[in-house]
Amino acid sequence: MNEQIARAAALLRAGELVAFPTETVYGLGADASNPQAVAKIFAAKGRPADHPLIVHIAGVDKLDAWAREVPDAARALAAAFWPGPLTLILKRSGLVPDAVTGGQDTVGLRVPNHPLALALLAEFGGGVAAPSANRFGRISPTTAAHVRAELGDAVPLVVDGGPCAVGIESTIVDLSRGAPVVLRPGAISADDIMRVLGSAPEEATSGESPRVSGSLAAHYAPSSSLRLVVAAELEAAAQDALAQGLRVAVLCRCSQPFAAAELVWHTAPDDPAGYAHELYAALRQLDAIGPDLILVEAPPQEPAWRAVADRLARAARGSGEQDET
Known part of the structure; x- marks a missing residue:
């Protein structure tokens, strides 16, 4: 054994x-x-x-x-x-x-x-x-x-x-x-x-189901603020945050379109299973850098991406909060 x-x-x-x-x-x-x-x-x-x-x-x-x-x-x-x-x-x-x-x-x-x-x-x-x-x-x-x-x-x-x-x-x-x-x-x-x-x-309908793990609105969250952005607006959102003097990290399924001193870009897999496999490790890696803002490309609104979308939505709502205990 x-x-x-x-x-x-x-x-x-x-x-x-x-x-x-x-x-x-x-x-x-x-x-x-x-x-x-x-x-x-x-x-x-x-x-x-x-x-x-x-x-x-x-x-x-x-x-x-x-x-x-x-x-x-x-x-x-x-x-x-x-x-x-x-x-x-x-x-x-x-x-x-x-x-x-x-x-x-x-x-x-x-x-x-x-x-x-x-x-x-x-x-x-x-x-x-x-x-x-x-x-x-x-x-x-x-x-x-x-x-x-x-x-x-x-x-x-x-x-x-x-x-x-x-x-x-x-x-x-x-x-x-x-x-x-x-x-x-x-x-x-x-x-x-x-x-x-x-x-x-x-x-599930709210208020009627048993309480279960991972069901709170805010969960799976980094210490840094996290914001979901649709793919078409991601580059502009990163440029705008950098212009405000923020340190920015990006999690996206696309390649990095530009370079900047205060920008870290992580390219994630394009399939839902591969993305899910890497999601938490990628968020931890980006959060550890200590950015002011993590921008995440919103996942496709398709059934295959539902679990990933659920985790990211809860992570965004809980992000930026400090532990109380």
Whole structure:
């Protein structure tokens, strides 16, 4: 067995935190059945106590241990997409403490598609509650170095599994109230879900859905101010900001049209999967430079770009704010 995995499982059993890789982003994990251990996640992240966590499980066979009601649609989606970037919201079982759910009667469950995550879950033997391994509201980490830079000694162990393959958080589908409802877009699209269930999932409506990870209006945000700009206006926006004496960073799917001393330009992939894979690492790289403004080309208004558009819109709303804890 991998020595890292053995140590990580031992730390989880002892009620400690472990950061570990998944195919989406790095998670900050604790024993999901231990409220005291789960509380350490909230303390390390500065996360509000009513903001629920996702429980990572080793396989579909663990589903009934953590959920008391599992509709046929949930089983079909789990069979189709697990291990993978899909979280199912279900009625929680008695095994799930309030600390994980924020006091709600539902729980988010997922089987991650990363060999080290699966090895850790198998060795640990229980569920691991894990949000992204970063300060609350900030850019999610997609490498072990991101976790260490942001959380430092707050995490006893960071399991290094290399860069995350998907790069953005899982799709969240609520199945706790009947018809499936997408609460957070991700790599598993509404069309993917429709192909399995035979009908399209509903869209979330505010005020009626369970609270879930990543659903706040401001999230995934850099410390620098971030503004979304349509492609046709991007060059002019950069020129205008530079004329005001600002240090400017740009994230765009096009090549750099001009050079300037106070301008850093990052060209991103032109396909949605490639863009998502690089998004958080690119935002972290640009934010670390310390610009006055990050300009990001608004993504295409197409279904394939929906998850990326969601993350960027929330990042723009939360950007420029300083941590309070």
